[in-house]
Amino acid sequence: MHKKRTISLFLLVIYCVLPILVLFALSFSLNWVYPNILPQTFTLRHWKEFLFDGNGLQQSFFNSLTISLFVAFTSTLLGFICSKWIAYHKRRRLLLLVTYFPFALSPVIFAICLKFYFLKAGLAGNLPGIIIAQLIIAFPYATIFFTSFWNKSIKDYSNIASTLGSSPFNSYLKIIFPLAKSFLLTGFFQCFIISWFEYGLTNIIGYGKVQTLTIRVFQFIGEANIFYAALSSCLLILPPVILLWVNKKFVVHQTR
Amino acid sequence: MQFLLRLNFIFITALVFTACNNKSTKQEDLTKLSWEQILAEAKGTTIIMNMHQGDKKANAYMSDYVVPSLKAQYDITLKVIGGQGKEIINNIMAEKESNTTVGQTDLCWINGETFYQLRQIDGLYGPFVQQLPNAKYIDFTDPLIKYDFQEEVKGFETPWGKAFFLGVIDTARVKKMPVAMQDFEAYWQAHPGKFTIPQDFMGLTLLKSWLIELAGGIQELNGPFNEEKYKKYSTQLWDFVNRNKKNFWKNGETFPASAAPIAQMFSSGELDFTFAFGNSEIDKKVAEGLFPATSKAFILKAGCTNNTNYLGITYNSGNKAAAMVACNFMISPEAQVKKNNFKIWGGSMVLDYDKLDKKWQQEYDSLPKLKYGLSDAEIKARSIPETVPEYMIKIGDDFRKFVIDAK
Amino acid sequence: MKIKTSNSISFLLLVVFAIIPLLLGLGYALLYSFGIVGVLNHGFTLQNWEAAFANNEVLYSFFYTVGLSLVSLFSCVSTGIFLALYFGKKLQKGIGSYIIYLPMAFPSVVAAFFFFQFLSNAGLLSRLCYKLGLIKSVTDFTNLVNDQYSIGIIAAQFFLTLPIFVLLYISIIANENIERLSLLATSLGARKSQVLWRITIPALLKKSFPTIVLYFIFKLGTYEIPLLLGRSSPETVSVLIVRKMQRFNLMDIPQGYVVAVIYALLVIVLLIFSFKSSHTVADA
Secondary structure, three states: OHHHHHHHHHHHHHHHHHHHHHHHHHHOEOOOOOOOOOOOOEOOHHHHHHHOOHHHHHHHHHHHHHHHHHHHHHHHHHHHHHHHHHHOOOOHHHHHHHHHHHHHOOHHHHHHHHHHHHHHOOOOOOHHHHHHHHHHHHHHHHHHHHHOOOOHHHHHHHHHHHHOOOOHHHHHHHHHHHHHHHHHHHHHHHHHHHHHHOOHHHHHHHOOOOOOHHHHHHHHHHOOOHHHHHHHHHHHHHHHHHHHHHHHHHOOOOOO | OHHHHHHHHHHHHHHHHHHOOOOOOOOOOHHHOOHHHHHHHHOOOEEEEEEOOOOHHHHHHHHHHHHHHHHHHHOOEEEEEEOOHHHHHHHHHHHHHOOOOOOOOOEEEEOHHHHHHHHHOOOEOOOOHHHOHHHHHOOOOOHHHHEEOOEEOOOOEEEEEEEEOEEEEEOOOOOOOOOOHHHHHHHHHHOOOOOOOOOOHHHHHHHHHHHHHHOOOHHHHOOOOOHHHHHHHHHHHHHHHHHHHHHOHHHHOOOOOOOHHHHHHHHHOOOOEEEEOOOOHHHHHHHHOOOOOOEEEEOOOOOEEEEEEEEEEEOOOOOHHHHHHHHHHHOOHHHHHHHHOOOOOOOEOOOOHHHOOHHHHHHHHOOOOOOOOOOHHHHHHHEEOOOOHHHHHHHHHHHHHHHHOOO | OHHHHHHHHHHHHHHHHHHHHHHHHHHHHHHHHOOOOOOOOOOOOOHHHHHHHHOOHHHHHHHHHHHHHHHHHHHHHHHHHHHHHHHHHHHHOHHHHHHOOHHHHOOHHHHHHHHHHHHOOOOHHHHHHHHOOOOOOHHHOOOOOOOOOOHHHHHHHHHHHHHHHHHHHHHHHHHOOHHHHHHHHHHOOOOHHHHHHHHHHHHHHHHHHHHHHHHHHHHHOOOHHHHHHOOOOOOOHHHHHHHHHOOOOHHHHHHHHHHHHHHHHHHHHHHHHHHHOOOOOOOO
């Protein structure tokens, strides 16, 4: 029984780790002719080109980073404010339902329908446009996520604080933020990842002009250039892996 | 209640605003300027070019040669983004609908049905080609340049490269070269699962070649679109494909979206056929180690479809002057000869050899010779022009309707 | 005073970022599908709606997408429950608890790319089989991607969504006294299998139902994975819509908007259903 469990666990580990290993291996190879399992030649060329900015990959990486940080920060902040209003509203469930719609729709389809408006507003094909477009899906998510924070006990704490003479600003600073810290951090990471992973919406609103990392991966796949696709994939996975690790290790969840 | 009312009002206003929009765009008229003035206007600006990015070498040619040269010689920054026919049309349409005065892209790499559709929606700026100084090297009376899929170009796009549609096989695997449709059918029955048709320009050209073969030759389908003829021959075509598709790759249940994976599958042995749009494709891929040295090109029975691809300037480009300068550079002898070198990109030159200066004629002659493709004479002998774009468009739609979606 | 301003700000934010885009997008798609806007459209017409349903392509696509989502979800839910029940402890501490998060670091594009390289005829699995002597050539390997059973798509989606359900069920088990309930049942004489099938699993499913419906809705809109791993026909709804927007025949473009409207309505209906059937607020 014990043996079975260990084997199963071992398989699980392989299942989770194998993709990363394969992607890494491919990013270091030059060709991978059938039927060899390992690539014939190992090379550092692709990574060197990345570090010295061949192919504009560095630019794409920083584009993605900028966009995602912006979106994560803004949506966390706005979501936190808005979620409080929703949580204590008497029509809470209706408002929550309405907030769910934009988040539940496929981003690609949403982007196609909104392209006209972005063009008219001059927000197509540029960084601000993409940030706003991604906010349209990240902000509702943040709002929904934070709504579960504002439960009765938080309300009680703020009430007690204001009865005892604390200004709203102070109670935010000294009471709410410390309690919300882990929520805020987790929410920030989740919004970052939503924005970081986004392809369809970014491609349509950005016209392919603002090249994020996900767009580059698609481009390399289209070129049948699997080695560069693997490299960009590794770059794509890296920040989320770090974020998830930080989230798991340092952020303690209260109740979900 | 009030909340809902307010919401409704916003909704309706937005709809009304969307539905009636009647501004028109003004077009810049550069035809009155001299070339020096155009160069001056283009200096220090940035332009965006839409280009099909499925070919590594083509991308490298642009990023390693054209972009730096434009910057160094004319102080123009060129950014290349991906995008083919359908995407380009889609984007231009969206911009027309939203009355965008300054477009997202300036240049696009187009031909055939894309050109036709762009002209349909008035999406191109022109005529501008005659203003380009390097146009003097082009023979505009050549029907292959004057007509793009049988539509007169009229200076709305400048020729950039020539292409010939060829089939490619590995003589080590395929003993007898199939040329006619019956040969293909026999091969598929003997070796199932080794052939497929991509859903892009390449696949459609193949289907069109078969349509021409069924019609008995290009003369039958020359001239304006004939609905009856199309119906007659396309029914036979879909019959042919449908009764054979069980012997295609993956039992004909799926077809690759583009031609890029087909070349890979050809080299891994998963497919026995691939196709190419240029004489130099095979040399290029053999040099890369992708194709085996036993590869050979062949011409289909219908003939070797010849077409030219062009560069167009969008109707609402914010930088038409720079776009013209870039076009001019790309049809310069220097750029064209370099492009013709299969070690760099490959593909035929659009410039008339006889009109070139001696220096460039010598450069052209000293380019590495092709070993695996067909000779110029062979290609010329079997060349056929393109049909009108409607055939391509209808084939594209019907391929999906009658083959892919057919249950 | 401060509360009033933050309330109106919140209201405004909700309207600007959540409500308006939805209405504008839906409105635009509706107008386009009826021919009222669009460069080549000529005015109100029902022909786009008729054309979209003329062949069965659209209907097939919806059925296919729904079926695919159900299969994908079923596999995630059942495996998630299994792993949470039998490996719960191992996955809550130590290396297991970190490893299980790894697939969540993958975007759809990368998962699709990996599974293509892994499962395609010239992929890693095929090469392993070749080396083990199970197949003799590239073409002998069974179709696992771009295939009629959508195995590649299901595998990729399973890979991405499994951790979410495992973590969900682990937390439900921890927080909802499932163990106490099953202990109680056992002490009352129930057999192990009875406890499992009559108490544990129903309780887990009931608690996770809103999340399941939500992920079902997400899977309906899946785009990148079927784009790379699916076959030409039938396509999932998102892929179909995007393709219809980029037709060779420009007159067919409004049909894409028709499908988009239908899809949006379907999502709205499902969301309302999900909300009505949950007593507590669903967290994402």
